Amino acid sequence: MLPGPGAGSSADAQPAAVARRGNRRRLLVFAATFVAALVIGQIWNFSRAPEYLAQTRLQATLPEVGRAGRSASSAYENKLQLLNSRPLLARLADALLAQGVPAAKLGDDPAGRLQAMLQVRPVAGTEVVEVQATGPDPGLLADALNALPGVVRQELASRQAGEADAQLQAARQELARLDRTAAERRARLENFRQHAGVLAERDDNEAVAQLKRVNQALNVAVEKESAAEARLRAIREAAAQGKVSTQVRADPTLTVLETRASQLREELKELERGWTPDFLAKDPQARAMRSRLAELERQIAEQRVVSQQAALQSAQEDFDSARAQVERLREQARAARPELLKTTQRMGEAKVYEEDLAQVDKARRDLLERVTRLEADEQRRVAGVAVIEAATVPGAPARPDRVRDAVIVLVAATLLALATTGVVELFNRPPAPEVAPSTTVVLSPDWQAARRALPDAADRPAPLPPPIDAYAALPAPLHLLEQPEAAALLAACAGPARLVCAAGLMGLSIPEALALRTQDFDSDRLQLQIGGAWARQLPMPAWLPQTLAPGLPADEPILRDGAGNPWSQADIASAIVSAALDAGLPQTAALDWEALRNTCIDWLVAQGVRYSELPRLVGRVDTAALHALAARHAQAARADGGTPDFLMPALRLQPAA
Numbered sequence: 001m002l003p004g005p006g007a008g009s010s011a012d013a014q015p016a017a018v019a020r021r022g023n024r025r026r027l028l029v030f031a032a033t034f035v036a037a038l039v040i041g042q043i044w045n046f047s048r049a050p051e052y053l054a055q056t057r058l059q060a061t062l063p064e065v066g067r068a069g070r071s072a073s074s075a076y077e078n079k080l081q082l083l084n085s086r087p088l089l090a091r092l093a094d095a096l097l098a099q100g101v102p103a104a105k106l107g108d109d110p111a112g113r114l115q116a117m118l119q120v121r122p123v124a125g126t127e128v129v130e131v132q133a134t135g136p137d138p139g140l141l142a143d144a145l146n147a148l149p150g151v152v153r154q155e156l157a158s159r160q161a162g163e164a165d166a167q168l169q170a171a172r173q174e175l176a177r178l179d180r181t182a183a184e185r186r187a188r189l190e191n192f193r194q195h196a197g198v199l200a201e202r203d204d205n206e207a208v209a210q211l212k213r214v215n216q217a218l219n220v221a222v223e224k225e226s227a228a229e230a231r232l233r234a235i236r237e238a239a240a241q242g243k244v245s246t247q248v249r250a251d252p253t254l255t256v257l258e259t260r261a262s263q264l265r266e267e268l269k270e271l272e273r274g275w276t277p278d279f280l281a282k283d284p285q286a287r288a289m290r291s292r293l294a295e296l297e298r299q300i301a302e303q304r305v306v307s308q309q310a311a312l313q314s315a316q317e318d319f320d321s322a323r324a325q326v327e328r329l330r331e332q333a334r335a336a337r338p339e340l341l342k343t344t345q346r347m348g349e350a351k352v353y354e355e356d357l358a359q360v361d362k363a364r365r366d367l368l369e370r371v372t373r374l375e376a377d378e379q380r381r382v383a384g385v386a387v388i389e390a391a392t393v394p395g396a397p398a399r400p401d402r403v404r405d406a407v408i409v410l411v412a413a414t415l416l417a418l419a420t421t422g423v424v425e426l427f428n429r430p431p432a433p434e435v436a437p438s439t440t441v442v443l444s445p446d447w448q449a450a451r452r453a454l455p456d457a458a459d460r461p462a463p464l465p466p467p468i469d470a471y472a473a474l475p476a477p478l479h480l481l482e483q484p485e486a487a488a489l490l491a492a493c494a495g496p497a498r499l500v501c502a503a504g505l506m507g508l509s510i511p512e513a514l515a516l517r518t519q520d521f522d523s524d525r526l527q528l529q530i531g532g533a534w535a536r537q538l539p540m541p542a543w544l545p546q547t548l549a550p551g552l553p554a555d556e557p558i559l560r561d562g563a564g565n566p567w568s569q570a571d572i573a574s575a576i577v578s579a580a581l582d583a584g585l586p587q588t589a590a591l592d593w594e595a596l597r598n599t600c601i602d603w604l605v606a607q608g609v610r611y612s613e614l615p616r617l618v619g620r621v622d623t624a625a626l627h628a629l630a631a632r633h634a635q636a637a638r639a640d641g642g643t644p645d646f647l648m649p650a651l652r653l654q655p656a657a
Helices: 005-048 076-082 086-098 109-115 138-196 206-241 252-274 275-282 284-376 401-425 447-452 481-491 496-505 511-513 569-583 591-605 609-616 622-631
Strands: 053-063 118-122 128-133 384-389 527-530 536-539
Touching: 005 401, 053 138, 076 086, 076 118, 076 138, 086 109, 086 138, 109 118, 109 128, 109 138, 128 138, 128 527, 138 284, 138 511, 206 284, 252 275, 252 284, 275 511, 401 536, 447 609, 481 496, 481 569, 496 569, 511 569, 536 609, 569 591, 591 609, 591 622
Parallel strands: none
Antiparallel strands: 053 128, 053 384, 118 128, 527 536
16 A cells, blocks of 8 residues: 555645745745835934033132131032022023024923033032033034033122021021010029029038938937947947956046056065065064055056946946937938928929029120121132133034944844734734544555556656655554553552552553662652652552562662572563453553553643653653544543543552452
8 A cells, every 4th residue: 555646745735835835925024014114213323413512610619608618518519509590590691692502492491491401419528510402503612611601600799698687687686686585584593583483503501411411410410329329339348258458447536546556566676685584574664565555556457447337437438429419410301301301392393493504695696796797707708719611612512422323223123023024924824734544555466567567767757656655754553552451451460560560550661660678658748759760759558568579679670580690671561461461451472561651641641731741751751642532532632731530540540459
């Protein structure tokens, strides 16, 4: 069966003609849009009138009133607005007309035109002002900028003089008001002091002075009380320890007795050095001296007791007197404190009046100083405008930049043409080509004889292409399983064979199935980890981990034969065919690994998964399989994302059921 003659040539000629017509249409649309946009843009570019730019630099000295020699800071920029005001520009127009500038150049509204031409830009941090003028007449620009300083100088001088006089008058009025306010506040303070009895100084008030005296006397009395208490405590401690206090030793009588006893002891010692003890014991004078000494010692002991009691009584009296004095002074201080509190309160009110008067006096002194400066400042009426850089007639226009704008127009025309071509092609998409039925011929058994009967190669037509070329563009048919067949296949096998069939129905390739290990199966999350070039994680059915043999090493391949050698592709093909035979499937001869994998891919495509998303789920897919899937699901809508239902119903069903 071969294509009929002429079918291929007509099918090829029609797309070529359509392509040529589309190219001519695109070129025509692009060229027309580009030329039209370019011409319109360049007409606009070169039809604009040129504008010239002239500039001058002025130093505007605007001395602040009351601060000679210093420029205004806060009001400086506000005063510079005068340079672009309509009254000043009206005077500038009059000056230009007086210089001979034609009135036609200034128009019907000279001030408005000059205001639109001029731009005033102060240079930050300096007194320099940059004035720019733009317009189509370069001569008028230079004349206006050069005449501007004289007009500004006159206007600023008149305005500054009037402002200085106004400020001086306002300052004098404010000074007079502050004088009246200060006199009123001073009179109020004096009146309050007279009625409240409060003196200017705190210590001059009677209550304060009295409490101060009481506090001083109280401090002295407290010191005396402390000294008397210490003296009384010392005497008591000496008496308790049997010692003689210093106060007792100061008794004159006791001192005389001790002196006489000391003299008798000295005399007895002189006798003892000259005589024996036996003689002295019989000597009446010596015995009399010893008797007097014993009597003196008895009197001394008695006098010490008397002196100590007298000293204790005196110390107690002094302590009681000092304590009474302290209590009396404290009572006086408590009695004087309410009056002092009232006095302090009145003094606080007087202090508020004093501070108020002080603020008014300070403001009055500052204003008086300012008025004095205003009256003495001769330069307050001076406003100078110096020309730093005079304006010159510009020789070339400042704008527009025709070269730059021409390039912009060229780029814009190109982009517009491309966009227009895209819009036109958007609405001129050709319909989907219909597959024409192929025309075939049946070759007779005498085809060789007929061929020998044909003319020579130079006169006969080209030979027909072989049949394989005629069907090369057609997609190969897909071998797929229905869901009941896939469920029967999984139920008919067990162990490694069931694992192999499930892996194929989950979209794994043969190398990926042979590389599966026990550690790739996550029974808790029901996830299967696939390694290799297309590494991914896939959901797996709950029964799949049950197909693993117990005791397998976690890092070694699962599919092994009885000798422990890994499976090969032939082993996998044999396991699939055996399962198909046990299941009684009608297409056992055509069932292989690709049929299982294509069944998984067909399930995903049927759910609307994009073809570009298939490698993320099943790895690389052959182009032939993609073409076959596209032909099978040509009308199916493709999803814009999301998570598809990866496991088909045959996998979700328990194989034992």
